Amino acid sequence: MSKFEKAVEILSKLISIPSPSGREEEISYYIYDYLTSIG
Structure with a gap:
């Protein structure tokens, strides 16, 4: 997995976590x- 793909994976996870x-x-x-x- 490239660094870019890993960054996208982490960002996607962070975005999916509800955080009002x-x-x-x-x-x-x-x-x-x-x-x-x-x-």
Whole structure:
């Protein structure tokens, strides 16, 4: 998978997570988990 394809995959996932103003916890958990998994 190219870097571009991976970026599109991550962005698509972030966009799909509901995150109304003041309720961004789920996105922060996703980002934390992703960054932790890649070291």
